[in-house]
Amino acid sequence: xxxxxxxxxxxxxxxxxxxxxxxxxxxxxxxxxxxxxxxxxxxxxxxxxxxxxxxxxxxxxxxxxxxxxxxxxxxxxxxxxxxxxxxxxxxxxxxxxxxxxxxxxxxxxxxxxxxxxxxxxxxxxxxxxxxxxxxxxxxxxxxxxxxxxxxxxxxxxxxxxxxxxxxxxxxxxxxxxxxxxxxxxxxxxxxxxxxxxxxxxxxxxxxxxxxxxxxxxxxxxxxxxxxxxxxxxxxxxxxxxxxxxxxxxxxxxxxxxxxxxxxxxxxxxxxxxxxxxxxxxxxxxxxxxxxxxxxxxxxxxxxxxxxxxxxxxxxxxxxxxxxxxxxxxxxxxxxxxxx
Amino acid sequence: xxxxxxxxxxxxxxxxxxxxxxxxxxxxxxxxxxxxxxxxxxxxxxxxxxxxxxxxxxxxxxxxxxxxxxxxxxxxxxxxxxxxxxxxxxxxxxxxxxxxxxxxxxxxxxxxxxxxxxxxxxxxxxxxxxxxxxxxxxxxxxxxxxxxxxxxxxxxxxxxxxxxxxxxxxxxxxxxxxxxxxxxxxxxxxxxxxxxxxxxxxxxxxxxxxxxxxxxxxxxxxxxxxxxxxxxxxxxxxxxxxxxxxxxxxxxxxxxxxxxxxxxxxxxxxxxxxxxxxxxxxxxxxxxxxxxxxxxx
Numbered sequence: 001x002x003x004x005x006x007x008x009x010x011x012x013x014x015x016x017x018x019x020x021x022x023x024x025x026x027x028x029x030x031x032x033x034x035x036x037x038x039x040x041x042x043x044x045x046x047x048x049x050x051x052x053x054x055x056x057x058x059x060x061x062x063x064x065x066x067x068x069x070x071x072x073x074x075x076x077x078x079x080x081x082x083x084x085x086x087x088x089x090x091x092x093x094x095x096x097x098x099x100x101x102x103x104x105x106x107x108x109x110x111x112x113x114x115x116x117x118x119x120x121x122x123x124x125x126x127x128x129x130x131x132x133x134x135x136x137x138x139x140x141x142x143x144x145x146x147x148x149x150x151x152x153x154x155x156x157x158x159x160x161x162x163x164x165x166x167x168x169x170x171x172x173x174x175x176x177x178x179x180x181x182x183x184x185x186x187x188x189x190x191x192x193x194x195x196x197x198x199x200x201x202x203x204x205x206x207x208x209x210x211x212x213x214x215x216x217x218x219x220x221x222x223x224x225x226x227x228x229x230x231x232x233x234x235x236x237x238x239x240x241x242x243x244x245x246x247x248x249x250x251x252x253x254x255x256x257x258x259x260x261x262x263x264x265x266x267x268x269x270x271x272x273x274x275x276x277x278x279x280x281x282x283x284x285x286x287x288x289x290x291x292x293x294x295x296x297x298x299x300x301x302x303x304x305x306x307x308x309x310x311x312x313x314x315x316x317x318x319x320x321x322x323x324x325x326x327x328x329x330x331x332x333x334x335x336x337x338x339x
Numbered sequence: 340x341x342x343x344x345x346x347x348x349x350x351x352x353x354x355x356x357x358x359x360x361x362x363x364x365x366x367x368x369x370x371x372x373x374x375x376x377x378x379x380x381x382x383x384x385x386x387x388x389x390x391x392x393x394x395x396x397x398x399x400x401x402x403x404x405x406x407x408x409x410x411x412x413x414x415x416x417x418x419x420x421x422x423x424x425x426x427x428x429x430x431x432x433x434x435x436x437x438x439x440x441x442x443x444x445x446x447x448x449x450x451x452x453x454x455x456x457x458x459x460x461x462x463x464x465x466x467x468x469x470x471x472x473x474x475x476x477x478x479x480x481x482x483x484x485x486x487x488x489x490x491x492x493x494x495x496x497x498x499x500x501x502x503x504x505x506x507x508x509x510x511x512x513x514x515x516x517x518x519x520x521x522x523x524x525x526x527x528x529x530x531x532x533x534x535x536x537x538x539x540x541x542x543x544x545x546x547x548x549x550x551x552x553x554x555x556x557x558x559x560x561x562x563x564x565x566x567x568x569x570x571x572x573x574x575x576x577x578x579x580x581x582x583x584x585x586x587x588x589x590x591x592x593x594x595x596x597x598x599x600x601x602x603x604x605x606x607x608x609x610x611x612x613x614x615x616x617x618x619x620x621x622x623x624x625x626x627x628x629x630x631x632x633x634x635x636x
Contacts (some may be wrong), residue, residue: 043453044457044459047453048450050446051447055509057506058484058503058507059507062484065486127372138366138369142369142373147619148377148619149379150618151619153566153586153610154567155589155590156589156610156611159589159607160380160607162593163386164379169394171399174397174398272479274477275570278569283594293476293478293479294478296478296482297570300485301485310482311482311483314479322474329471338466338467
């Protein structure tokens with residue numbers, strides 16, 4: 001009884017006689033461990049051990065490794081073990097800075113992100129606003145249909161778009177060749193290859209990425225719009241404000257935090273985009289159509305493999321994305337994501 | 340008497356018709372958006388049912404004139420992939436996905452309980468770590484993981500993929516699951532504890548049944564991720580075709596049959612349908628999950 005009241009004074013402590021009180025009640029070793037865990041408040045840490053092990057070992061450790069490799073000379077001989085791995089300082093990086101293919105891939109990454117992200121955000125926002133103006137049934141129908149594009153696996157999406165733009169039998173070239181001349185159509189479009197050079201290839205990639213990612217923006221914007229009280233829009237309309245003014249004076253300011261998060265997420269997802277680019281440009285054979293992600297990958301996985309150069313490129317990509325991620329984390333924390 | 344309400348009625352009728360025109364216009368635009376968005380998917384399915392003479396044609400039709408299952412037969416009899424049929428790759432994908440989903444759900448539930456039920460040092464550090472980790476580019480990490488798995492003999496093995504998919508699904512899964520755990524009233528667990536239930540019993544009888552809907556939702560995300568994943572599978576499953584998962588199979592099929600669009604679209608359709616169905620089930624939760632606090636208003 002005495003023991004109970006003692007334990008009861010400390011919430012979270014077991015109401016059992018602990019070993020150190022020297023009472024004759026036998027305590028099993030299992031219970032003793034449980035008591036020890038409670039006393040030292042170890043439970044949360046123990047619960048985190050599996051996730052920390054997996055994330056630490058398979059996500060964080062590889063990120064550190066590519067950083068380390070980027071200052072070494074890891075190639076096939078070093079991996080097989082016929083030659084020792086050596087530290088080479090910044091030579092991989094200076095190598096990259098003098099590499100015209102790096103600058104080309106960086107330019108293509110920046111250029112394509114600079115087009116696809118604003119286009120995705122604008123189309124997504126417009127469709128989100130449209131959805132909010134529709135009747136209930138129509139809204140459910142259209143959001144389900146656009147969610148299909150979002151749900152399509154990246155591999156499938158890329159292959160479908162390559163098929164649509166196939167130079168032989170694709171519907172895109174066929175339609176363009178049937179368009180009247182004053183709309184830019186004409187017979188010269190039949191047999192036009194969209195994947196043979198960088199500009200058409202990235203036009204196709206941008207169309208593909210916009211198609212897959214605008215539904216997420218639209219549905220997020222729709223969810224955000226629903227948090228704005230209807231009276232706000234109503235009273236603005238009564239005061240004679242047009243839709244343009246209502247958007248910039250009411251909708252945008254209220255949804256600004258959401259737009260910030262959507263913008264940052266889009267940059268993180270689209271800047272190094274791999275799967276779609278890899279499939280549209282046809283693997284790692286077409287050097288002048290690489291973006292940064294595909295270029296890093298190709299340096300590491302084409303013969304002879306230059307794991308260190310690939311790691312340095314991958315590390316540059318990681319650091320660039322981490323800078324954006326810090327902005328995303330700060331925005332999320334400010335909006336109370338971590339309670 | 341009649342003169343007074345007349346102009347009012349007239350203007351309200353005009354306003355009504357103006358509103359109707361606007362509504363019809365919005366609906367037309369909405370249907371147009373839906374049609375454009377749906378077109379690539381419809382084109383995939385329609386091509387999958389077209390005989391070769393219809394996808395190699397000078398005037399393409401939106402729907403197959405003489406629908407055929409021949410393209411699907413090519414996919415199923417394995418003539419295109421050294422006798423390996425679609426079922427081999429589906430089985431590989433299912434094994435990897437099921438194991439990864441199960442493992443990540445268990446591990447994520449433990450972590451979610453820790454962050455939702457306890458206040459401890461490093462709690463916010465851990466949460467911020469999750470936010471950062473889920474943004475690390477997989478196409479960058481794959482280089483180091485390839486070398487690690489090479490020395491661990493995990494290349495060309497489904498076990499390697501299971502490990503990677505479990506780990507990479509964790510950040511989002513934990514992040515979402517913690518909200519589900521936090522929404523279970525703590526009093527329920529305390530009441531069970533007062534009734535003499537140990538922590539295991541409390542977990543199994545009280546918390547687990549109540550977070551099961553959350554577990555279902557989060558495991559669908561892990562499932563979609565593992566089922567669709569491309570970069571790791573492409574890199575780790577290099578030489579052994581019989582270990583390919585579906586995305587790599589579809590990619591391989593597309594790479595080696597560059598102009599056989601009918602069979603390629605049939606394979607893509609078979610690969611895509613299941614994941615699209617699962618996706619639609621949880622679509623709404625995904626939008627709110629990813630933008631975290633931003634939509635709280």
